Amino acid sequence: MREGTVHHIAWRAKDERDLLSWRKLLKENGYNPTEVLDRNYFKAIYFHEEGGILxxxxxxxxxxxxxxxxxxxxxxxxxHLG
Structure with missing residues (x-):
């Protein structure tokens, strides 16, 4: 049997203000989150943890x-690519 891997784990922010608060908190705690990215269907930030999971x-x-x-x-x- 072949084991799978985790591509990413996602959470939902309440609104854009909440999303920006999460980004600030991540930066303050040594993570390197992306800028807010517009994915056409939604906006998101991304970051990796020490084990490499996105x-x-x-x-x-x-x-x-x-x-x-x-x-x-x-x-x-x-x-939609963009």
Whole structure:
């Protein structure tokens, strides 16, 4: 049997202010979080822990309905690079 690996672990921030508070706290504690990145469907920050696992803290909005009607979600493969 082959063992898997963890790509990343994600948490949700309440709002952009909360996201920025997390970023500040991480920096104050010796982590090196990214700037707030706009991923089209959500904004997020990322950082690694000592073992190498990638952590993400992200917002929900605007969500996946920005380019698809809710009744069509999951029926097509969509990819936004940016």
């Amino acid at each position: 952590f993400q803290i992200a917002l929900d909005p605007p969500g996946f309905k920005i380019d698809e009607h809710k009744d069509e979600l999951g029926k097509n493969l969509c990819c």
